[in-house]
Amino acid sequence: xxxxxxxxxxxxxxxxxxxxxxxxxxxxxxxxxxxxxxxxxxxxxxxxxxxxxxxxxxxxxxxxxxxxxxxxxxxxxxxxxxxxxxxxxxxxxxxxxxxxxxxxxx
Amino acid sequence: xxxxxxxxxxxxxxxxxxxxxxxxxxxxxxxxxxxxxxxxxxxxxxxxxxxxxxxxxxxxxxxxxxxxxxxxxxxxxxxxxxxxxxxxxxxxxxxxxxxxxxxxxxxxxxxxxxxxxxxxxxxxxxxxxxxxxxxxxxxxxxxxxxxxxxxxxxxxxxxxxxxxxxxxxxxxxxxxxxxxxxxxxxxxxxxxxxxxxxxxxxxxxxxxxxxxxxxxxxxx
Amino acid sequence: xxxxxxxxxxxxxxxxxxxxxxxxxxxxxxxxxxxxxxxxxxxxxxxxxxxxxxxxxxxxxxxxxxxxxxxxxxxxxxxxxxxxxxxxxxxxxxxxxxxxxxxxxxxxxxxxxxxxxxxxxxxxxxxxxxxxxxxxxxxxxxxxxxxxxxxxxxxxxxxx
Numbered sequence: 494x495x496x497x498x499x500x501x502x503x504x505x506x507x508x509x510x511x512x513x514x515x516x517x518x519x520x521x522x523x524x525x526x527x528x529x530x531x532x533x534x535x536x537x538x539x540x541x542x543x544x545x546x547x548x549x550x551x552x553x554x555x556x557x558x559x560x561x562x563x564x565x566x567x568x569x570x571x572x573x574x575x576x577x578x579x580x581x582x583x584x585x586x587x588x589x590x591x592x593x594x595x596x597x598x599x
Numbered sequence: 600x601x602x603x604x605x606x607x608x609x610x611x612x613x614x615x616x617x618x619x620x621x622x623x624x625x626x627x628x629x630x631x632x633x634x635x636x637x638x639x640x641x642x643x644x645x646x647x648x649x650x651x652x653x654x655x656x657x658x659x660x661x662x663x664x665x666x667x668x669x670x671x672x673x674x675x676x677x678x679x680x681x682x683x684x685x686x687x688x689x690x691x692x693x694x695x696x697x698x699x700x701x702x703x704x705x706x707x708x709x710x711x712x713x714x715x716x717x718x719x720x721x722x723x724x725x726x727x728x729x730x731x732x733x734x735x736x737x738x739x740x741x742x743x744x745x746x747x748x749x750x751x752x753x754x755x756x757x758x759x760x761x762x763x764x765x766x767x768x769x770x771x772x773x774x775x776x777x778x779x780x781x782x783x784x785x786x787x788x789x790x791x792x793x794x795x796x797x798x799x800x801x802x803x804x805x806x807x808x809x810x811x812x813x814x815x816x817x818x819x
Numbered sequence: 820x821x822x823x824x825x826x827x828x829x830x831x832x833x834x835x836x837x838x839x840x841x842x843x844x845x846x847x848x849x850x851x852x853x854x855x856x857x858x859x860x861x862x863x864x865x866x867x868x869x870x871x872x873x874x875x876x877x878x879x880x881x882x883x884x885x886x887x888x889x890x891x892x893x894x895x896x897x898x899x900x901x902x903x904x905x906x907x908x909x910x911x912x913x914x915x916x917x918x919x920x921x922x923x924x925x926x927x928x929x930x931x932x933x934x935x936x937x938x939x940x941x942x943x944x945x946x947x948x949x950x951x952x953x954x955x956x957x958x959x960x961x962x963x964x965x966x967x968x969x970x971x972x973x974x975x976x977x978x979x
Binding site: 685748752768778783 | 884885887970971
Binding site: 510511514523525529546549551552553554555556557558559560561562564565566567568569570571573 | 890891894921922923925926930932933935936938939942977
């Protein structure tokens with residue numbers, strides 16, 4: 494089912510600073526919670542988000558258990574040229590998700 | 600709720616409820632059962648607009664909430680097994696349907712058909728319960744706006760269900776929230792789907808009549 | 820969420836109407852508090868390599884009284900021309916009282932255009948949230964906000 498959402502403007506002027514919003518569907522189990530019987534629930538979080546713009550990394554974020562569930566990360570980038578922004582999330586227990594978005598730069 | 604929480608609710612693209620809405624949309628279109636019928640096979644685009652604001656409704660002498668109606672469609676029309684209460688699927692489709700009425704005023708009327716159920720719901724609202732011996736009315740009618748342990752007591756109008764509750768870090772139904780309140784006053788929480796619980800939902804929606812639906816809302 | 824473990828026994832007192840200031844109710848056991856303060860200091864030292872951190876240039880926006888510690892919207896912006904010669908290389912967000920101090924580390928650069936990130940954090944307990952910016956010239960700048968975190972009045976106690 495649906496796991497990640499990215500919000501990238503479809504077009505922008507060259508040199509414009511655009512806002513990118515990303516959201517990943519993930520419980521972000523901290524590793525600090527306990528069950529009703531006292532056992533520690535193991536950590537299971539997204540640990541990394543990388544954004545590339547036509548293959549060049551423009552943003553990277555390291556996530557820790559203190560990130561809320563369904564982590565939202567918004568950041569900015571300069572609209573340099575038309576092309577594709579690729580987003581890749583990785584995390585514990587082999588979690589991986591990708592999404593891409595096209596942008597037309599005029 | 601704070602302006603920051605409100606901003607999360609208003610952010611439709613990346614608000615925390617968005618995954619349930621996307622799942623709901625996918626499930627709405629998914630063919631189910633021996634006849635391979637999807638919800639969308641019978642209910643055309645835009646047909647759910649104005650539906651959620653009239654729920655719970657009276658049908659065959661019983662009061663029925665939206666979750667139950669979705670399961671009626673699943674079992675009777677799609678011949679598919681019903682979804683469990685609070686399951687991801689049921690929450691997703693309920694949110695998807697209710698979202699179609701976002702911004703519309705809640706329309707529950709006190710009339711001949713609804714009166715007996717509303718009276719029962721009102722009685723439940725005013726009845727003291729649990730070890731703490733508190734009624735809903737004591738907090739939500741008599742003391743709304745004041746604080747209970749740092750949280751502001753709301754008037755308790757269910758204008759945005761299913762809600763993304765920050766405390767749950769997930770989407771949940773009005774019944775879950777009501778059961779949560781019952782645990783809070785140390786009362787035995789009523790079973791999901793029981794008539795008494797749906798009567799209370801009906802009363803709360805009637806009490807909120809005219810207010811605009813905000814589904815999916817974000818609440819603390 | 821983890822604050823629940825230390826303060827659940829406070830629950831009945833709170834409901835009986837006694838008003839308890841958020842800070843006092845959520846007080847951590849002194850030893851745990853000391854350990855977490857040490858962990859925060861160690862984390863900051865790891866980020867800065869021991870270099871001084873100056874207050875300024877950074878603006879951390881987080882509500883002073885949160886609705887719920889599970890999901891606290893926060894944003895960090897840093898004054899910077901974001902050119903190749905002068906930009907923000909990284910923004911780190913940490914908390915004082917969480918079981919581990921890091922929230923997020925964002926790596927930027929001149930292609931960011933602006934040094935600004937928004938996210939949602941978990942803040943377990945009333946205390947400070949700190950944002951540290953690492954600039955391209957190797958200097959470190961910070962902003963700190965004191966946040967009050969209260970518990971939800973009625974909890975499910977695991978019964979969904």
